[in-house]
Amino acid sequence: MLRLARVQTATLQGVPEVAARRGQAEKVAQIAFFATALFAAQLYLSPAQWFPVLEPAHHAAILSVVGLAALCVRRALTGQPLWMGWRTGLLAIYTGAALCSPLWSIVPEDSKLGALEVLKHFLFFLAVANAFDTPRRIRIALALYALAAIAPGWGTFNNWMHDQLLVEGFRGRWLGVMADPNHDAMALVGAIPILLFLATGRGHRWPLRIAGAVGAAGCIAGIIATHSRGGSIGLAIAVLMFALLSRRKALAGMAVLTAAAAMLLLAPASFWERNETAGLGAEDLSIEGRLQAWQVAARIFQERPVLGVGEGAFLEAWNQYAPIDSDRLFGHHYVAHNLVLEVLGQLGLVGLIGLMGFICASLWSAWKARDGELGGEARAVLAALLGYLACQMFSGYSTSWFLFALCGFATCCQAWAKRGPQETV
Template sequence: MPWRSGASGASGRPVGWVAGPAGVEGWLAGLVRVLACATVFAAPLEGYLLQVHGHLAKAPSALLVLAWAVLRARQRRAPEPHPAHVVLVALAVVLLASWAVHAGGPFATGYAVRWLPFLLITVVLIDVVSREAPLRAVLVATVAGAVVAAVGALAGLVAEGQTRAAGPLEDPNDLAYFLVAALPLVVALRHRVPTAVAAVVLAAGAAATFSRGGALALTAAVAWLLARRAVPLRALAGGVAALAVLGVAAVLFAGPELDRAVREKTHVAGTNVDTRELRWQAAARMVAEHPVLGVGPGGFREGYPAASNNAEIDEQTPVAHNMYLEVAAELGVPGFALFAALLVLTAATGERVRRTTDDPLPIVAVQASLIAVVVASTFLSQQYYLPLWSLVAVVAAADLRLRRASDVACAPRDQ
C-alpha cells in the first residue's frame, strides 16, 4: 500500500495519512527520472546557466546523484553490474594515481575534480536509464537541450553580429560538438514535424559555427544512418533542401557579414592546422616521456611550453585539441588503454543491442551520435563534456534492459 494509517475521511484519504515507503520511493523514482533528463538537457546550456549563477550548471547532475543515492539506499539495491562499470572504476583508479603523483601541478587538482564527476554521473546514468528513466525520454531531452542551444546561438548570431555561432559556449567548435552529437538522435523521436524542425535547427546551428571537425563528424554520422537505413533518402534530401534555402536567405539578407565570417574562418583555419600539429606533437612527446601515469590531469597545459619548445609564444597553456592524445599524455598508456576500451566496449555493446532488440532505431541513432563524438574529438578535447559519457551510459543501460527482459522471458512460469 502506498499510504498507511487511520480511517478514511470525507475526502477518501486516510485520516492523518502519511507517505508510506512505496509512496516515498515512487516520488524519488519520479524525481530521478526528471533529474536524469534535466542533466542531459542542461549540458549544452552550461554558459547560460553560469551567467545566472556560478554553480547552477552543476545543479542538475549533483541533485541527480543525491536523489539516486537516497533512492537506492531506501531500496537497499546496488546498481546492476555491467562491464562498463569495471572500466570506469579502473579508469578512476588510474586517474587518482596520476593525480597523486602530479598533485603539485597547478592544474592537477582542478582537472581531477573535472574528471571524477563524469565517471560518477556515467555510473548513475547507467543505473537510472536501465531502471527509472525511459531511454527515449533521455534522448528527447538531449535533443531538446541542443535545440535550445542552437536557437540561442543563431539568435546571437543575428542580434549581436557575430561571425560564428557560439551561443551558450565560448568556443563555436564546442557548440558544433554538442549539436552534431544530438542531431542523429532526432531519428529516434518518430514525430515527423518535430523531428524535421529539430533536425533543421541543429544542422543550421552547426553550420553557423563553421566547424570543419563538426562537418566531418556529421558526415560520418549521416553515413551510418544511411547505411543502417534509419534515414530515408527523401527525408535527407528534404533536410538538405531546407538548409539550402536557409543558406540562400543568409546570402541575400546578410551577404557582407557572411563573407566576412568566411574570410575570418579561412584565416583561422590555416592557423589552427599549424597550432594543432604543434600540440599533437607535444602530446606525443609527453606520452613517450611519461608512459606509465602520464603528466597528470591538466598536465598537458602545464607542460606544453617545454614540450613544444615554446612554439606558441602567445598561448602557453592550451588544450591538445585531440581528446585521445590529451588523455594519453595526461593519464599515460594505461589510462588511454582504459579510455579506448570504454569506447570499444560501448561500440560492441551497441551493436549487440541493435541486433537483438525488437526496436533497433533508437540504438542506431545512439550509434550514429557516438560516431559523431568520436570523429569530432579527433580535433577537440571533449572528455570534459557530457555527450560522450551520456552515450556510454545509454548504451550500457539499453544492454541491461535487454538482458533483464531476456531473463524474464526465459524464466520458468509458475504453474
C-alpha cells in the first residue's frame, strides 16, 4: 500500500494541471512575500509623510490586503494550511480579549478602535510568519526591514540638528508611527543589532557591510537626538547582547566599543543631563507622572484583575483610579509607560498571559534557532527583541508594529530554517 501511494503521488506530480497549479502557487507566494516585506519596511520609512500625495492612496492598507489575499490564494492552490504554531494561540487569547473588551470597557468606543488595532497586529504577525517561508526570503526581508531604519535614524538626527519637529523644545523625532520620541527611539533600538549583524556577519559583501555600519551609526545618532532615557537603556542592552551572542566576538566587540566611544564623545550635554534626571524621582515631572501612571495600573488591577478596563481605555481610567494628589480631573493623563502594566490595566490577567506568552515563545524561537541555518539572523533578532523589550518597560506601547515584526522574524528563524522549500526569492 505504501509503494502504491508513492506511485500515485509521483504520477500526480507529473500531471500538467498539478505542475501548473504549483507554479501559480509559487508566483502567488512571491507576491505575498514582496507585499509583506514592503509593508514591514515602510513602517520605518513613512513614505506618505514624505510624499503627501500618497496618503489618499492608503499604500499600507493596500500592501497588507495584497499580502493577506495572496496567502489565502496560495492556501487554496496548495491545500496546505497556514502556519500557526501554539504561540499564535497565545496571541489569539490576547487578541480575543481585546476584541471582546468593549463589552466591559469603561469607554466602549475607544476599546472598539483599540481592538481593531490589535486585530491588525495579529494579522500582520500571521503574514510575516507565513510569507517569509524560506531562509532566502527571511534574509532578504530582514535586511530590507533593518536598512529601512537608516531613514528615520539620520532623519531624526537631522530634525534635531535643524530644530525641526522638536518635542518639548529639544527632543528630536521622526514621522508616522515614530512621531513620538520614545517610540522613535524604541524602533531604532530594534534595528541596531540587525544592522550590526549586516556589518559584521560572515560572508556578507562589502556594500552590505557598509550599509549596515552607516545604518547603525544613524540609528545611534537618532536615539541620542530623541533624548529618550528608556531608549538609552534599551540601546545598551541591545548592543551588549549582540556582542555576547555573536560568534565573531572580537569583531562584534570592536563594533560595539566603536559605537560606545562615538556616543560618549559626540552626545550633546542635553542628552546626558536628561539621562541624569532618571535618579531625581519627584524632581522630574516626567518620572513623577510615570509613577502615578503605575499607581493607576495597580489600582485597576485591584478592582479588575481578570479583564481590566478595556483595550485603549487606560487614559480614561485616570478619572477613576489616579491618586487624588495627581490632579486627575484637570491634569495631564499619562500612558502606562510599561508594557506589562499597560496590558494588565487594559486587559487584565487574561490579556497579559496571552501577550507575554506570545513574546516569551518568540524569544525562545530565536534562542533555539541561534545555532541553526539562520543562526546569525536569529541571534541578531534576539538581541534586538531584548533591547526593544527593555525600552517597553519604560515606554509601554502594546500596539507596536515593530514588536510584532521582531516576534515574527524570531518565529521564522526557527520555523523555516530547514524545512522551507528552496525558492528563488
